[in-house]
């Protein structure tokens with residue numbers, strides 16, 4: 604198929620100093636910096652940009668800053684790039700440069716495509732031993748002092764007209780519906796084979812436009828916890844998490860971001876094929892999260908890190924009575 608995933612995302616935010624600290628603590632690498640722009644990369648080269656709202660050339664936002672101004676989707680090859688460019692040609696806001704085509708989606712967001720610049724990575728990930736499958740042999744499971752996200756895995760937008768925004772992504776870019784809240788939300792993946800969702804469009808009764816969250820894929824469940832606790836230790840505020848989504852099966856942790864809305868660490872989402880049949884759900888807290896911790900986990904929970912040297916006693920070794 605055609606679109607592979609998110610290659611780049613640009614936020615407009617006036618407090619670049621705070622964004623720089625948040626992005627760094629989040630686990631991304633700063634690749635370039637100017638007075639008005641910060642360019643960070645995740646492990647596989649997915650770019651996350653924070654720009655001062657006065658920067659020239661920024662597309663308009665769906666809501667007041669800070670928020671996302673542009674999403675660039677990576678495609679697999681030049682032929683796909685040219686084909687999608689042609690398809691965009693009659694859309695509002697059509698633009699073209701030597702390496703990008705773009706237009707404005709029906710919700711008002713600047714959407715771009717480019718031949719993907721992300722690189723293949725194969726980071727070591729935890730193997731999970733279950734009762735029936737013992738794949739991790741003679742090997743401890745990893746712990747993480749902090750996260751190093753692999754890529755931006757999905758974005759979630761509030762839309763005012765799901766019935767027109769969803770077909771834009773399905774018909775123009777080839778996205779496929781994975782699951783639905785009928786009339787209220789569509790989970791979309793870029794192609795029939797892939798992770799549960801690359802895009803979630805959410806229509807709330809308040810009929811607002813904007814960013815709900817941006818989600819970063821990490822290696823495994825341990826990195827969600829390690830990354831989340833590091834962010835907590837750095838003083839960043841948890842919105843919700845850790846927790847687990849029943850719809851995609853993913854383990855998550857959401858933080859409030861100075862670049863806008865929420866940022867999520869997640870892992871272990873369902874992998875789907877063309878055989879998957881979309882399900883329908885009714886919105887509600889237990890559909891959103893099977894379980895979740897409201898205030899996060901204290902970043903100093905792993906008390907042994909700050910404790911005195913081993914004393915020969917276990918932490919659970921308490922006198923009776």
Ligand SMILES: [Fe+2]
Pocket residue numbers: 757759816818867869
């Ligand atoms: Fe998410």
